[in-house]
Amino acid sequence: MQSVYNYSFDELVTFLESIGEKKFRATQIFEWLYRARVSSFDEMTNLSSKTIEKLKEHLIIDNLEVETKEVSKDGTIKFLFKLPDERFIETVLMTHNYGNSVCVTSQVGCNMGCAFCASGELGKIRNLTLSEMVLQVLMVQKELDKENRRVSNIVVMGIGEPFDNYDTLLKFLRVVNYPKGLEIGARHITVSTCGIVPKIKEFADFDLQINLAISLHAPNDVLRSNLMKINKRYQLSEVMDALNYYFVKTNRRVTFEYILLEGVNDSLAHAKELVDLIKATDEVGKCCYVNLIPYNEVSTKPFKRTSHEQAERFFKVLHDNNIQATLRMEHGSDISAACGQLRAKKERRNG
Numbered sequence: 576m577q578s579v580y581n582y583s584f585d586e587l588v589t590f591l592e593s594i595g596e597k598k599f600r601a602t603q604i605f606e607w608l609y610r611a612r613v614s615s616f617d618e619m620t621n622l623s624s625k626t627i628e629k630l631k632e633h634l635i636i637d638n639l640e641v642e643t644k645e646v647s648k649d650g651t652i653k654f655l656f657k658l659p660d661e662r663f664i665e666t667v668l669m670t671h672n673y674g675n676s677v678c679v680t681s682q683v684g685c686n687m688g689c690a691f692c693a694s695g696e697l698g699k700i701r702n703l704t705l706s707e708m709v710l711q712v713l714m715v716q717k718e719l720d721k722e723n724r725r726v727s728n729i730v731v732m733g734i735g736e737p738f739d740n741y742d743t744l745l746k747f748l749r750v751v752n753y754p755k756g757l758e759i760g761a762r763h764i765t766v767s768t769c770g771i772v773p774k775i776k777e778f779a780d781f782d783l784q785i786n787l788a789i790s791l792h793a794p795n796d797v798l799r800s801n802l803m804k805i806n807k808r809y810q811l812s813e814v815m816d817a818l819n820y821y822f823v824k825t826n827r828r829v830t831f832e833y834i835l836l837e838g839v840n841d842s843l844a845h846a847k848e849l850v851d852l853i854k855a856t857d858e859v860g861k862c863c864y865v866n867l868i869p870y871n872e873v874s875t876k877p878f879k880r881t882s883h884e885q886a887e888r889f890f891k892v893l894h895d896n897n898i899q900a901t902l903r904m905e906h907g908s909d910i911s912a913a914c915g916q917l918r919a920k921k922e923r924r925n926g
């Protein structure tokens with residue numbers, strides 16, 4: 576038995592043809608799954624009972640098991656889902672003034688080994704399947720359905736490196752963007768990468784206009800290589816070249832994410848170095864955006880969060896040099912640990 580959510584639209588068409596069904600059934604099934612959000616084939620009332628029986632022979636409409644669900648005062652909801660192989664993943668719903676955004680996980684664990692991050696501690700256990708990625712969004716949407724609200728934005732910024740699960744990522748993006756389904760606009764979706772250069776270039780050629788965010792976290796190679804293993808493979812100059820390519824191809828503004836770590840990357844000299852790095856990068860430098868992120872401290876890591884005052888000073892250097900930036904607010908700070916820490920705790924206990 577296979578989860579129906581493991582099929583991209585094209586794969587569903589091929590599957591239907593292989594069991595002697597017409598192609599257009601794929602459109603009907605996608606509408607039932609992603610627009611009507613049914614939980615059984617029997618609810619698909621425009622399919623004959625014979626077709627339904629055939630579908631049931633091969634496919635199941637499954638969901639994710641909720642291990643814990645925490646609701647914050649600010650509307651943030653954190654789900655810890657338990658997968659069939661007893662692994663855990665986190666998904667977060669954040670409520671903004673512009674809509675409801677879901678932070679999606681792409682892997683169980685992560686191989687990128689960033690020094691400050693809880694998710695890399697146990698390495699990558701496996702990639703998520705398409706159904707496991709899609710169901711994170713559907714589970715949140717079903718929760719919002721109760722209040723007539725909809726998921727308007729997706730950020731692939733949960734656990735894992737999405738460009739290390741690239742083919743599944745692309746299928747996921749098409750499914751959530753499907754016009755008669757969840758219909759989440761490409762411009763309302765952001766994928767975040769630690770900087771896998773060949774995939775940045777490939778992504779530039781993807782036909783959907785998805786936003787790209789880069790986890791920068793340091794303005795020079797020495798510091799970045801200390802914080803992020805990936806920088807030893809793809810140095811800043813290569814990352815910036817790839818981003819230029821992305822920008823020229825897509826005309827989409829790139830976002831730089833920069834976690835402020837006390838005494839590590841948060842001095843005003845670092846801020847100035849960041850300005851210089853960005854300004855030196857031809858195309859991207861003219862049109863990008865820096866997201867300054869408060870660090871969620873991880874008990875097993877030595878890093879500390881920069882004070883709000885220092886964060887403001889850092890921000891001001893960017894602002895005074897005409898770099899667009901925001902000082903991101905933390906969401907759900909009253910509920911449990913953030914950024915992969917729920918899952919890390921759980922896996923450590925089990926492992």
Ligand code: SAH
Nearest residue numbers: 692732735736767768769790832870871914
């Ligand atoms: N692998 C991808 C996406 C997942 S991480 C990437 O690197 O972009 C999403 C973002 O959270 C990244 O910018 C990552 O560096 C950041 N992050 C990781 N641990 C964090 C922590 N403890 N506090 C704040 N941000 C963190």
